[in-house]
Amino acid sequence: MPIFEYKCPSCGKMQEILVKSGSGKAPDCPDCGKAMDKQFSSFAAVVKQASNIPPQCHGCPKGCHHG
Numbered sequence: 005m006p007i008f009e010y011k012c013p014s015c016g017k018m019q020e021i022l023v024k025s026g027s028g029k030a031p032d033c034p035d036c037g038k039a040m041d042k043q044f045s046s047f048a049a050v051v052k053q054a055s056n057i058p059p060q061c062h063g064c065p066k067g068c069h070h071g
C-alpha cells in the first residue's frame with residue numbers, strides 16, 4: 005500500500021498516512037481537524053528509479069542463458 009504525505013493548509017502539520025486503494029478521501033489534521041492536502045513525496049520517485057535497474061546475472065560465466 006502506498007504511503008502519502010499530507011500537509012495541513014491551516015497549521016502546516018505534516019503527516020505520512022498509509023492510504024488504502026480506492027480511498028480518495030483526505031484525512032483530517034490531527035491537530036486542528038482541517039482536511040489535509042496530499043503532497044508528492046520523494047518516496048514514489050525512489051521506487052520508480054529502483055525498478056529501472058535491470059536484473060543482474062550473478063555467477064553465470066556466459067551471461068544469462070539459463071534454460
Ligand SMILES: [Zn+2]
Nearest residue numbers: 012015033036
Ligand atoms: Zn492542522
